[in-house]
Every structure is written in C-alpha cells, then in structure tokens.
Amino acid sequence: MTLPDPSLQGLVGGLLIGLSCASYLLITGRIAGVSGMVATLMTEKRPSPGNTFLLGLVSGPVLWRLVWGVWPPMTIHASFLTVAVSGLLVGFGTRLGNGCTSGHGVMGMARFSARSLIAVACFLATGMLTATLSHLLTGGMQP
Numbered sequence: 001m002t003l004p005d006p007s008l009q010g011l012v013g014g015l016l017i018g019l020s021c022a023s024y025l026l027i028t029g030r031i032a033g034v035s036g037m038v039a040t041l042m043t044e045k046r047p048s049p050g051n052t053f054l055l056g057l058v059s060g061p062v063l064w065r066l067v068w069g070v071w072p073p074m075t076i077h078a079s080f081l082t083v084a085v086s087g088l089l090v091g092f093g094t095r096l097g098n099g100c101t102s103g104h105g106v107m108g109m110a111r112f113s114a115r116s117l118i119a120v121a122c123f124l125a126t127g128m129l130t131a132t133l134s135h136l137l138t139g140g141m142q143p
C-alpha cells in the first residue's frame with residue numbers, strides 16, 4: 001500500500017487531534033492537556049480518563065504500522081544530547097506555563113481563553129527566537 005501524500009497526512013493528523021480533543025471534552029468534561037495528563041499519571045495512584053487518552057496517543061504509530069505496513073517516517077537532525085536537553089526544557093516550560101500546546105494551543109484557543117492566547121504567543125515567540133538564534137549561530141548550515 002502506498003503512503004498518503006505528506007500534506008494529506010498533516011491534514012488528517014490535524015483533524016484527528018481536533019476530533020480527539022473535542023471528544024475528550026464532551027465525554028469527560030475535561031481539557032485534553034497532555035502535560036497535565038502525564039503529570040497526573042506520574043503522581044496519582046488511581047486511574048484517570050487521561051490514561052486512556054495517552055494510550056491512544058502512543059498507539060498511533062502502531063496503528064500506522066498496521067495500516068501502511070511501515071513505521072511512520074521520522075527524521076531527527078539533532079544529537080541525542082540536544083534532544084534530551086530540549087525535552088527537559090519543554091517539560092520545564094509546560095510546568096512553568098501550566099500547560100502545553102495541546103491544552104493551551106488546541107483547547108484553550110478554541111475556547112478563546114485569554115490565558116491560552118498569551119501562552120501560545122509565548123510558545124511561538126520563543127520558538128521563532130530559538131530557531132533564529134540556532135540558524136545564526138550555526139551559520140545557516142543544514143544538518
């Protein structure tokens with residue numbers, strides 16, 4: 001079976017993210033904030049509706065493999081150290097900002113939350129600044 005066009009993959013992925021977040025809100029009455037779900041999973045002993053949502057997230061690549069016969073294409077152009085430090089910084093930022101792109105970007109923006117609007121503006125500004133500095137410090141070289 002031939003893999004779908006990458007732009008179609010992004011469109012379908014975006015629709016599935018929106019559908020899953022909206023469904024989670026309708027079913028549980030709670031926001032689908034992944035960083036909060038992970039924090040709850042790591043700190044509480046009791047099952048949570050977020051556990052099922054997280055299971056759905058991590059099963060996505062397995063379902064892709066079952067449907068298309070190959071693992072989802074993924075390329076990382078960074079060292080393990082860079083990825084590890086980046087992950088720690090993202091984790092710190094989600095705790096500092098009391099949420100992540102799923103909670104603020106998908107759910108908060110859809111609800112016109114002023115707090116989420118500010119958080120997403122900070123996410124984007126920080127991402128643009130980081131990308132620009134990275135580009136300038138490496139002389140614009142591609143890995």
